[in-house]
Amino acid sequence: MSALPMVVPEPGLPTKVTIYEVGPRDGLQNEKTSVPTPVKAEFVQRLLQAGLPIVEATSFVHPKWVPQLADAAELMTGLTADLGDRARELPVLVPNERGLDRAVELGMRHVAVFASATETFAEKNLNRTLESQFEMFAPTVARAVAQGMDVRGYVSMCFGDPWEGAVPVDQVVAVGKRLLDLGVGQLSLGDTIGVATAGHVRALVQAFVAAGVPTDRLALHFHDTYGQALTNVHAGLQEGVTTYDASAGGLGGCPYAKSATGNLATEDLVWFLTGLGIEHGVDLAAVVGTSTWMAGQLGRPSPSAVVRALGSAG
Template sequence: MSLPRPDVHRDPALPNSVRVYEVGPRDGLQAETTMVPTATKAEFCRRLVAAGITNLELTSFVSPRWVPQLADAEELMASLDLPSSIRQIVLAPNARGLDRALSAGATEIAVFVSATETFAAKNLGTTVADALSSAATVVEGATAGGAATRGYISMSFGDPWEGAVDVERVADIAERLIQMGVGTLSLGDTIGVATPGHVHSVLNAVLARGISVDRVAMHLHDTYGQALANVYASLTAGVTEFDSSAGGLGRCPYAKGATGNLATEDLLWMLDGLGIETGIDLHALAEVSDWLASAMGRPSDSSVVRALSAARADHALSPTR
């Protein structure tokens, strides 16, 4: 008996391939209150790469006072020896973080801004204007240092304090980030409230600024169970890069009951079924997530990981034919 895989039904109107941007080691782990050993993080990264992940967000060079879980950024980077073909991304919020990141060997730098003033104040301790100014400094320095850049816009679809977010406000910030030189742009549904029509509205506003769709990525949370529907809506608009987290690792602390990041395995099950190439082995990745869940002492948040784990257990108990 073979392990389950989705039947493939190709839609020629959709992209032939997409980039899966794995955020588990950084975005997934950063909210964990129990400290994860550096050796475990490093092994997690190696196993992700072995499963076919080529776009990997490793850590963040922020002050340990803000994110204690990622205080070992330099130690983690020093312990890794990943192939040069792997896109190794780290977050750097300011010039000091950039200097640390470049010294540690990062090949791509991500900057982080908010679409709303309240989130900028509560999460970044600044204003949107000042966050953009800091981002410009980091992007300029990263480019001079030979590193690629990526820009995140959080709260692109809704804010827990301000409510609805004007799509033109998101487009304004997207345009500013592209003008300052970021290579790619990730639109974040930080609290998981978006729906497919909303996704199209935001994308239309952003693309109307002359931004090419191949420079846009989607960072979708599954708080209300809409993440895969929103992925499909994004695919129909031509988006070919999606952020996700192995095993659904991570959460949004600003939405009550939030499950957080879209699980990479759930994303892969849908993409595999659509015949869209990712270069990632779904079953190998699910085993990585099972391993990490065991190491962290709790079950995976991914529906696909849980289903495949049960299928592997049934397969192991099946009589030999």
């Protein structure tokens, strides 16, 4: 079996895509077994060595809420010792001003906040209403921007909510625009429970563009719960979106959404983009090897189809 697909470009699609790797943060946050800090550090470094341009390393969240990431400061201190200034370029999630304080202390330059597109998820995940969540984000984003930091805004439940069902497109756009108005540089639109379909993806992107948000301010974050993640990436590409979140080996899910399965696997995305002749800069074999190694650390096989197909050679 070939380790790479035949390249057959499709007219009209972007020629280059940025893969935003979320495995070390979003991929590991839901793991019940504690992953040692040195393993996390090696995971990050192996992903960087594989050519992934952006690797989100961790979250400065309270250990009570995400015990797996309680070692965030230790991890980033160690990575800075190993990688020097490059470690400070790794994005980290900061849920509030306390998290931002920790990121600032460590000299981080890229942070992200995590918002909800729905009332119920805002209450369950943030202990806020849909409206009052912005009161929490406003000082965090303002301070980060004032420090010269780049801020990303995750918006969860953009395509469906397990408690509320369908989420109106205009509601998602309103939340996203509020974050941009606060100073967020890029929005990552999350299909937190994996229910998006291609037409829905296109409609949401078109609605943001119609509201004055260019596609270069948007990223798409898909889960493969119903096997639709790559179909949805294709829809996003057709609308001109060029940043896609992915998690090595398909690790992860949302700890507050029980029906969420793993993120779109980085390897599956790389295979798909390679076949379309879209530049991404990632060494597929290196990522497969990394995910095979991490699956061994976690004691279970990777859910990624490409890792399953190629992993025996890794």
